[in-house]
Amino acid sequence: MTTAVAPPIKAKQRPGDRIFSTATVVAGSLILVVLAAVAIFLVAQSLPAFTADESAFKGGITNFWDYVWPLAFGTVWAAALALLMAVPVAIGIALFISHYAPRKLAQSLGYVVDLLAAVPSVVFGLWGITVLAPALQPLYSQLVEWFGWFPLFAGPVSGTGRTILTVAVVLAVMILPIMTALCREVFLQTPRLHEEAALALGATRWEMITMAVLPFGRPGIISAAMLGLGRALGETMAVAMVLSPASVISFALLQSQNPSTIAANIALNFPEAHGVGVNVLIATGLILFLITLAVNMVARFVINRRKAFSGAN
Amino acid sequence: MSTTLTAAPITNSLTAGMLPRRASLWLLLTSFAVTGAFFGVLFAAGITNDFNIVGTVFFGVLLFCLLIWSVSRAVEGSRKAKDRLVTALVALAFTIALLPLISVTFTTIVNGLPRFDMEFFTHSMRNVVGPGGGALHAITGTLLITGAAALISVPIGLLTAIYLVEYGRGSLARGITFFVDVMTGIPSIVAGLFAFALFALITNDPGIRFGIGGAVALSVLMIPVVVRSSEEMLKLVPNELREAAFALGVPKWLTVLKVVLPTSIAGIITGIMLSIARVIGETAPLLIIAGFTSSMNYDLFSERMMTLPVFVYTQYMNQGSDMQAYIDRAWAGALTLILIVALLNIIARLIAKFFTPKIAR
Amino acid sequence: MSKRIEVNDLNVYYSKFLAVEDVTLTIEPRTVTAFIGPSGCGKSTFLRTLNRMHEVIPGARVEGEVLIDGNNLYGPGVDPVLVRRQVGMVFQRPNPFPTMSIGDNVLAGVKLNNTRMSKSDSDDLIERSLRGANLWNEVKDRLNQPGSGLSGGQQQRLCIARAIAVQPDVLLMDEPCSALDPISTLAIEDLIEELKNEYTIVIVTHNMQQASRVSDRTAFFNIAGTGKPGKLIEYNDTTTIFSNPSVQATEDYVSGRFG
Secondary structure, three states, X not given: OOOOOOOOOOOOOOHHHHHHXXXXXXXXXXXXXXXXXXXXXXXXXXXXXXXXXXXXXXXXXXXXXXXXXXXXXXXXXXXXXXXXHHHHHHHHHHHHHHHHOOHHHHHHHHHHHHHHHHOOHHHHHHHHHHHHHHHHHHHHHHHHHHHOXXXXXXXXXXXXXXXXXXHHHHHHHHHHHXXXXXXXXXXXXXXXXXXHHHHHOOOOHHHXXXXXXXXXXXXXXXXXXXXXXXXXXXXXXXXXXXXXXXXXXXXOOOOOOEEOOHHHHHHXXXXXXXXXXXXXXXXXXXXXXXXXHHHHHHHHHHHHHOOOOXXXX | OOOOOOOOOOOOHHHOOOOOOOHHHHHHHHHHXXXXXXXXXXXXXXXXXXXXXHHHHHHXXXXXXXXXXXXXXXXXXXXXXXXXXXXXXXXHHHHHHHHHHHHHHHXXXXXXXXXXXXXXXXXXXXXXXXXXXOOHHHHHHHHHHHHHHHHHHHHHHHHHHHHHHHXXXXXXXXXXXXXXXXXXXXXXXXXXXXXHHHXXXXXXXXXXOOHHHHXXXXXXXXXXXXXXXXXXXXXXXXXXXXXXXXXXXXXXXXHHHHHHHHXXXXXXXXXXXXXXXXXXXXXXXXXXXOOOXXXXXXXXXXXXXXXXXXXXXXXXXXXXXXXHHHHHHHHXXXXXXXXXXXXXXXXXXXXXXXXXXXXXX | OOOOEEEEEEEEEEOOEEEEEEEEEEEOOOOEEXXXXXXXXXXXXXXXXXXXXXXXOOOEEEEEEEEEOOEEOOOOOOXXXXXXXXXXXXXXXXXXXXXXXXXXXXXXXXXXXXXXXXXXXXXXXXXXXXXXXXOHHHHHHHOOOEHHHOOHHHHHHHHHHHXXXXXXXXXXXXXXXXXXXXXXXXXXXXXXXXXXXXXXEEEEOOOHHHHHHHOOEEEEEEEOOOOOOEEEEEEEEHXXXXXXXXXXXXXXXHOOOOO
């Protein structure tokens, strides 16, 4: 038998089909173009900043890197603190919704947590400065009084409560919903058989969770944390409003001298910036973009290495 | 001598060493009673200005964790005690999440209501330095800019989603999927900087501020959300419906337009509404590229344009001599913003609930 | 309205995997032909090549030719969309469009192609098609209600009405009764008997009684093992296949010794 290879069947193209499919390809490619444009335009507008001389900066800073370093530190420090607070709470909430709350209630409870995501960041900023900071200030005074010997809680205490710790609390609240949603999703994907196997061995619910749910969900928790970190790094308004910034590098949580974050610094200074000052701010934005990009890439990598589940929303 | 026959109490060996069913509930109530009494005394003694509800709930739950652990450990053993403790902690985590939500809502309503009046919705801030004035210019700006952003993002996002689900194969589709994920992680302020950098170069105006730039910045944030949610919805359309249409001799593009899209349209609209709700509260990018002003501006393509989030921000950050007037306006703006977002969310859920076609399973 | 189908040396692939090998058969007009065989032997795959539905799956392709009244479906420049208008198909599970009413479902093939139709014409077409599918009396009072409100058997007859509304020459049915209860199955089988007068019908079925009840000719497909291509083993009059098959494998299958 001779196997005559038939030419591949070509479907006749209708104009409607061609126009429509081309439109979808163009739209999809446009996304790639936009992302490339973001990178290119940011780089193009940043270039003058890297070579800027002293006149572009205030307060005896001589070059761009000296300028951006405290900001980058503040960004990472505030986000890390927020993450430290948010992760255990997010895992707890996710477990509560997936394994503890009554089945009928679970969905509406999840919706309640999602409501937090609906609050605009500027409102969180207002809330942080008018409610949270004054509420936490007495606590801060006590902490400094009792634990002042501990470097993180070193005095003198801020009189307004507008410290980096308050910022971190606000950030933690803001990143809770996305982290909770992701953790909940992975916890619910735990194979039922594993859970039942653990329960059949006589495990209590908590033992079942440590034996089956948490090991299964670990990559999901990690990636949720990374995505939350990405959000916290880029959050602008809450930080800009709550923090009283200074150009320092300090780990102290409760003083009135706090390192600012890149995003907040841009928001506070951009309206009045001119000349090369604008380029400097855009360059700091580029640094922020790179940091968040790296964090998100790691998160996506961890997610994709496991199963595909959507991280958006 | 008579033997009295007493019915032996029926005991089930499996219930031995267990706390009674309602024990944890009673312990919780006791804890609240104790902390409530504590803060009540503080209030009565005049040490605190008002009754501390947050403290009562928070320390009550904390006390409960401690109580349930020690009681359960004494009665039921350490394994069970740990289980009870974790249950309490997990519930505590949920309460912690509720506290800021309740607090934010409460303060916004209380502080926002004083200026939540007609004047607020019918006046701009033009020539207003003290009390009075309103956010009409900001509300108009927010609607214009968000509307323009939706006009840009919805076609691009929806078509991309259609490409990914109906056409996309191979490396382009994989690349788009990956970069859409990357785009979801772009910080909002970077999107604002991008729009600024773009238009500053195009118009050669290093101080460019206008509404459409804000719309472009918001689109960068909105497109990936629209793509993701629409993609999910399109994937939910059963393949059988596509095949049914193909078998009737319907071309692919008409199948997508007239069968796939109508079947998933409720979910897609829900996703779009939620994405609008998400970007409508964005402040940072608009602060950068749309700027702020106290006057009305209906023209997206020239001059600064105020938006509601930026209004809240500037009112609070640039307080004039009559501070309270500015703070009140900021809170009223925040309340308006939250109401708009809540409304969008509710409409989105209602659409999803009532217009999703029943797909036979 | 009814046409002859000739298949010559047809090989069907999923990417590199050869799913059906070297099928040659002729289907006469106004007959019912049944494809039987064990699961995975490629009967459904083969059926889908008869109206070019096979290539909807990414990577799927076909070698060889399928002639309908002498016109090769796989000839150069043939539009698969036009092919599918001539060769209708009914699927395993009833799949009415959930966004359309019963009436619109019947008109779907016409309306989705942007053809304009007067109200009286479309009403005629709806009635004619639904009568053709033995469904008219059950649904004539609720044409504006969604099709998903019907029972499974009614939905499947609605899908048949939808398929015959575009006036095809051939009707392919891919296990049309496998998701239905016995009474609905009987209704569909009666319908097939009637439709035979106007259409060439090809039906894939797992149910050998059904094949023997409704079909004039039967084709038996089989595979040598997993990963091997499916082949046409025997093709003959239904009575011959079930009473006096010439191949041992066919006899084993129809007598229930395997599969």
